[in-house]
Amino acid sequence: MTSSIFILHMAGAITMLLWATRLVRTGIERAYGRQLRRNLRKRVNHPFTAMLFGVVMAIGLQSSTAVTLLISSFTGMGLVSGTAGVIIVRGGELGSAIVAKLLSYDMTLLIPILILIGAGMYLRTDRRPWHELGRSLIGIAMILLSLELLSTAAGPLRESQTLPLILNFLEGDLISSFLIAAVFTYLLHSSVAAILLLAALASQGLLPGELGVVMVLGVNLGSSLIAPILTRSAEPSYRAVPLANLLMRGLGSVLLLIAMGMMQPDVGFLGMSPEQQIINGHIAFNLLILIVGLPLSGLTWRISRGWADLSARPQAASIPEELSALDPEALDRPEQALANATREAVRMCETIEIMLSRIMDIYEEPTPEAVEELIQQDDWVDKRQNAIKLYLAQITEKAMTVEQARHCQNLLEVCIKLEQAGDVIVRNLVPHVQKKMERQVEFTPEGWRELLDFHNAVMRNARLSFNLLVNGDPETAHRVIAAKDRLRARERETRQRHFNRLRQGTEESIETSSIHLDTVRDLKQINGLLAAIAYPVLEEEGLLRGSRLIKPGKKSKSA
Numbered sequence: 001m002t003s004s005i006f007i008l009h010m011a012g013a014i015t016m017l018l019w020a021t022r023l024v025r026t027g028i029e030r031a032y033g034r035q036l037r038r039n040l041r042k043r044v045n046h047p048f049t050a051m052l053f054g055v056v057m058a059i060g061l062q063s064s065t066a067v068t069l070l071i072s073s074f075t076g077m078g079l080v081s082g083t084a085g086v087i088i089v090r091g092g093e094l095g096s097a098i099v100a101k102l103l104s105y106d107m108t109l110l111i112p113i114l115i116l117i118g119a120g121m122y123l124r125t126d127r128r129p130w131h132e133l134g135r136s137l138i139g140i141a142m143i144l145l146s147l148e149l150l151s152t153a154a155g156p157l158r159e160s161q162t163l164p165l166i167l168n169f170l171e172g173d174l175i176s177s178f179l180i181a182a183v184f185t186y187l188l189h190s191s192v193a194a195i196l197l198l199a200a201l202a203s204q205g206l207l208p209g210e211l212g213v214v215m216v217l218g219v220n221l222g223s224s225l226i227a228p229i230l231t232r233s234a235e236p237s238y239r240a241v242p243l244a245n246l247l248m249r250g251l252g253s254v255l256l257l258i259a260m261g262m263m264q265p266d267v268g269f270l271g272m273s274p275e276q277q278i279i280n281g282h283i284a285f286n287l288l289i290l291i292v293g294l295p296l297s298g299l300t301w302r303i304s305r306g307w308a309d310l311s312a313r314p315q316a317a318s319i320p321e322e323l324s325a326l327d328p329e330a331l332d333r334p335e336q337a338l339a340n341a342t343r344e345a346v347r348m349c350e351t352i353e354i355m356l357s358r359i360m361d362i363y364e365e366p367t368p369e370a371v372e373e374l375i376q377q378d379d380w381v382d383k384r385q386n387a388i389k390l391y392l393a394q395i396t397e398k399a400m401t402v403e404q405a406r407h408c409q410n411l412l413e414v415c416i417k418l419e420q421a422g423d424v425i426v427r428n429l430v431p432h433v434q435k436k437m438e439r440q441v442e443f444t445p446e447g448w449r450e451l452l453d454f455h456n457a458v459m460r461n462a463r464l465s466f467n468l469l470v471n472g473d474p475e476t477a478h479r480v481i482a483a484k485d486r487l488r489a490r491e492r493e494t495r496q497r498h499f500n501r502l503r504q505g506t507e508e509s510i511e512t513s514s515i516h517l518d519t520v521r522d523l524k525q526i527n528g529l530l531a532a533i534a535y536p537v538l539e540e541e542g543l544l545r546g547s548r549l550i551k552p553g554k555k556s557k558s559a
Contacts, residue, residue, distance in 0.1 A: 003489050013149035017193045020146055021063065023139030027132040030062045032042050035477045047379050049085050054091025064191060067092030068227040076238035082301040084250075085241045090297070097283040100195040102280050114141035116119055147196055174214050178257050181218025182225070189383035191223035195282050200272035208497055209277035214260060216281045217253040224249040238242060244304035248296075252289045278431050326391045334400045336410075341388050341395075341411050342469065348384050348418045349466040351377050356462060356526065359433075360455050363519075377426060378426040385419040388412075409535040414469060417529045424529070428522040432515050441512050444501065450494050454520055457487055458527045465530040470536055477534035484531040491524050 068089050075085040114137045121134025185194040190280045198215055202206040207215075227242035270277040270284065293300065313449040325343040330336040355377050362370050392412050399516065443451065461483045468476055498516055 002027065009149070009152075013146050013216065014193065014197065016142055016149065017146035018190060018195065019556050020139045020142030020189060021190055023142065024136045026076075027134075027136030029138060031129060035406045038255075040068065047084075047087050050087040051091035051094075051290065051294070054088035054093075055095035055098070058092040058095025058490035060483070064089075064092045064096035064223065065189065065226045065230075067095075068245055069230065072231060072234075072241040075241050076235060076388060081370075082240060082244075082305060083298045086244045086297040086301050086304075087294065088292050089241060089245050090248070091184070093245070093286045094290050096192055097195075097286045100192050100199075101279050101283055102194060103143060103147065103192070104199050108148065110149075111141045112139065112281060128511055138256070138322060143395050146301075171208065171211050174257065174261050177211060177214050178218040178221070181215035185219045185222030186229075187226050189261065191219055194219045194222070195278065199275045199278050202278050205274075207274060207278075209267050209270070211383075212274055212278040213270070213281040214257065216278055216285065217257050217260075219282070220285060221250050221253040224253075224346070229549060236305065239308040240305040243307050243555065244297075244300045247300055247304055247307075248289055248293045252292070253285070256285065256344075262418055324387065326387055331391075331394050334395055334404050335394045336352055338404060338407055338411065341391055341408075344384055344388050344391075345411055345415055345418070346466075346469055348381055348388075349469060351381055352418050352425075352530075353459075353462060355381075355422060356459060359429050359453060359495050362430070362433055363436070363451075363492070366437055371430055371433070374430065375426055378422045381422040383418055385415045406536075406540070413536070414511075414533050417532050421526045421529045424522050424526050428525075429519065432519055432522075436512070436515055443512050443516065447498065447512065447516055450497060451516065454487075454490060454494055454523055457483070457490060458523050461487065462530045465533045468533050472537050472540075474537055477537040480531050480534040481538070487524060487527050491520055492536035494520055 035427055038504050052068060054071075057070070058064050071080065071085045071092075074080040080088070084547065118134040118137030118139075118141065121130050122138065123134075125131055125134075134277055139338055171178075181194070181198075188194050190441065198207060198212055198219070201210070203210050224246045228239065228246050231239045231242050267277050267281065270280040325339075325340045325347075329338055329342055355374055358370070362374065389412060391410050395408055444446075461480060464480045464483065467473070468480065497515065498513070502513060
């Protein structure tokens, strides 16, 4: 096998491993993310439960970095104490090591089984949790398949004449081996992928156990650098947990490297084969850091918080004016000016999508910061709407074709609908959240699930509507209107189920009845405003009736 073909095979296998890991993580986050956030406060009152919660999160998300970033956001919002956040992340690192151990077993037979089950769940159901769980099972199958590809691709290296020279150099220079592993792990953004790659090389007899354990320490350093670098621009309260993890895990890896260099211990106690020594060494390291770090969590948090405060960037004296696509010099070219206005309208769509996607998180975990951010986004939408409206008014003074004039009017109506949708979110839905907080009530599990399903349907319809602004596709417009009709039927079903719970005397349903019904009504209103984007497309194709009213003559005739 030539070097270029070898690199191609290895790159493909590593890419599949990274993509599959992301597939599993996103599937679990979408399916159970809200449940994780809801149960978080209840599970972190004791260090042991906090650690165990971190282990479970890492096993589910297949990534300790994802756990670190998630917990850093919770500590930043004040949902979790700093010490508890540090302990959860310690458990997450151990959970990530356990994931690598589980994936190192020969589970080739599971690949087709997981693909069949996962694809069946993904394709045969519309229920989001099952849909996303199917995605995760497919991701796990792809991880196992990528490991098989890695092992196969690494096989020919046993015949290489260059590899022994490289390994001899690395065995004689532990620091270089340590740093190479750290940099490689940071580039991969996945300690699981890096450990499994080392294990695959060791299984082919390419990597001795002593060198592999040193590189495991480098993997842990590289992995601990990912979250601090990703959050380097965040506020100090968000950066403290990643920095605490770097302080514990990164410093621990360096200290153990020094100890190995001085004592040169036999790593045979970690396993019979180099592959086992690498996997078990990774678990042993994170278990050691967990045991040592638990009593030091409070101190580590205080040090990292002070570190974050010292390294915080000073606030800018003034915020520069935001860039805009509304170029005044293009006003004498209507086609270009309309394209500029469309770009700004697309940005409005993106902001409304963000606002709509976050509102249910605010229902579940309301914080003043989240509400304030939503209000600021609505203010931005209002300003964009006014700017686009004035810009379009200036275009109309120029010579335009009939088609361009119609496009101009449609854009104006779209911007008005988007601004109204933002107002419904801030002026209607946010007060429902505040009312829920004041009354200190909770939805029933059934009622909350119905609201989430209804909200998910509105989100899907919104994305279809936003696509119309770019492609103007009549088929998509048909789907938007059909989805609007289905949502109307779903609203009736949701109301009926809610009334059934009221008749049964469910206490939570009685307490949250008005909030539940008003939320459904407002989400439906938002859906109607956004679905209106489809009407000009259908009208232009001659596919829209002038009125839904039945003619009097027909009514009397049927009577």
